[in-house]
Amino acid sequence: MEMIISHNGRDWVAENESLRVSAPTLELLDIRLTEKMRAGHMVARGQVKKVFMAFNNATIPQWIRQYAQHYFNRIVEVRG
Numbered sequence: 001m002e003m004i005i006s007h008n009g010r011d012w013v014a015e016n017e018s019l020r021v022s023a024p025t026l027e028l029l030d031i032r033l034t035e036k037m038r039a040g041h042m043v044a045r046g047q048v049k050k051v052f053m054a055f056n057n058a059t060i061p062q063w064i065r066q067y068a069q070h071y072f073n074r075i076v077e078v079r080g
Contacts, residue, residue, distance in 0.1 A: 001042075001049060005074070006056040014053050026074075034078050043080035051076045 003014045011022040012029045021036055023029040033051065036042075043049045053074045 001051045003051060003053045004056050005053040006059045014051075030076050033076065037078050038080060043078050045080045047080040049078045049080070051078055 001016070003016045003019070005012060005014045007013070008022075011024050012026055013020070013022045014029060014033060015021070019033075019036060019040070019042070021029060021032045023032050037049070037051075053076065055072050
């Protein structure tokens, strides 16, 4: 599964066309993502699903983008 991750000034937000989660910390974001995926039957019991989160570069100032092609990307393993 792929998601876009950004920060809105208060919370981290990860979203795609079928799912949106937000939290003030990355640790809590991962917990909420796991809860939503389990509740929505997106990951079965005993299954491990990798979620790739690509950072939305549009949320950082243009002048800094030339120094880093990405702010950060991350992969989270969600266990059912």
